[in-house]
Structures are given as structure tokens and as C-alpha cells.
Amino acid sequence: MHPECPGACPAPASDTGTDPFPCHSRGPTRPSHAPRPDSFPPTRTPRKITDTPEEKYRNLSYLFNYYLHQDWTIDGETLSDVFERNEALHELSRGIRQEAEILLKEGHDNQHLDDIFFGRWGAGYEPEADDYQTWHEVLREIIRFSERHIRHT
Incomplete structure (x- = not known):
């Protein structure tokens, strides 16, 4: 040896x-x-079971973290104002719309959406600020505002 x-x-x-x-x-x-090494099953990269909301909804997370935070009224008095006054959101409109549609289709209740927007993303915006009753209404408005900017880009 x-x-x-x-x-x-x-x-x-x-x-x-x-x-x-x-x-x-x-x-x-x-x-x-x-066993012979070539008889093993092929190795695969483990698949993630779930993405975090930040990973899955990057554009929406950006919207809430940077525009609908606790001082969101700096960027506008309403959700519509926030979209109209911020060019960066115009560029992200397609992604924001798609992610809002996915979030609605997943069928989360209002409390779960509240947990995401407030608990995870630190939102300061509340649906009541624009006379909406639920986050579902807010997401539908976000889709509508996003579509307006997609057509213009």
C-alpha cells in the first residue's frame, strides 16, 4: 500500500x-x-415544491414593496394615480397583469391575500382607500390599470 x-x-x-x-x-x-454505476436512475435536480410569493409574483411584489408601501400616498392619492404617475410600472404592466390574474385564479380568500400583501410584502395600501371591499377587487383594478398601459407600450 x-x-x-x-x-x-x-x-x-x-x-x-x-x-x-x-x-x-x-x-x-x-x-x-x-449495482453497476450505469444502472442507477439518472440524477435530477430536485424540483421546488412551491415558490415563495416573492418569487412567484415578482412584479406584484415589486408594486407593493416600492409603490403601495406604508407611505404609498407619496406616489398618488389612489391606486389609479400610482399607476398613472410612475413610468416604471408601465414597463412592468404585462407582468403585473399576468401575476394578478394568476393570483385571482388560484382562489385565495381575502385573509390569505391580506397575509401576502401586508405580512410578506409590507403593504400600506388598503382596499378601503379606494372604496374596494376586498383584495379581489383591488387585483381586478390592477389588471385593468395594467391593461391600459400594455396597449400604450
Whole structure:
């Protein structure tokens, strides 16, 4: 066995061939009962079970984090004002619309949406600010405002 080799070395200590470590060129040995490496199922990257709301709804998260935060009235007195006055939202309108549609189709109740918008995204905007009763109404308005800007871009 070569003292420099890690683990079990199949070469005898007195081996004096031209290769200083002939054990390395032989490759690892496999016990006869072990499956051949090519018989294993192919490796796959594990799939994420779920994305966080921040990952799944990047554009909506951006809207709430940067425009509908606790001081949202700096950017407008209404949701419509916020959309009209901010060019960056015009560029994101397509993504915002798609994500709002997906969120509505998923059928979350108002409390779950509240948890996302307030709990995760730190929203300061509330549906009541524009006389809406639920987050579902707000999402429908976000879709409508987004569509207006998609047509103009």
C-alpha cells in the first residue's frame, strides 16, 4: 500500500513500476454485489415544491414593496394615480397583469391575500382607500390599470 494514497490502496508497498501510483490508474473497485454505476436512475435536480410569493409574483411584489408601501400616498392619492404617475410600472404592466390574474385564479380568500400583501410584502395600501371591499377587487383594478398601459407600450 502507498502511504500517500487515501483509503485502501490495492497496490503492494513494494510495487516499483513506472507509474508512482499504479493503484490510481486502475480506478475504484466495486464489490460484486453493488449495482453497476450505469444502472442507477439518472440524477435530477430536485424540483421546488412551491415558490415563495416573492418569487412567484415578482412584479406584484415589486408594486407593493416600492409603490403601495406604508407611505404609498407619496406616489398618488389612489391606486389609479400610482399607476398613472410612475413610468416604471408601465414597463412592468404585462407582468403585473399576468401575476394578478394568476393570483385571482388560484382562489385565495381575502385573509390569505391580506397575509401576502401586508405580512410578506409590507403593504400600506388598503382596499378601503379606494372604496374596494376586498383584495379581489383591488387585483381586478390592477389588471385593468395594467391593461391600459400594455396597449400604450
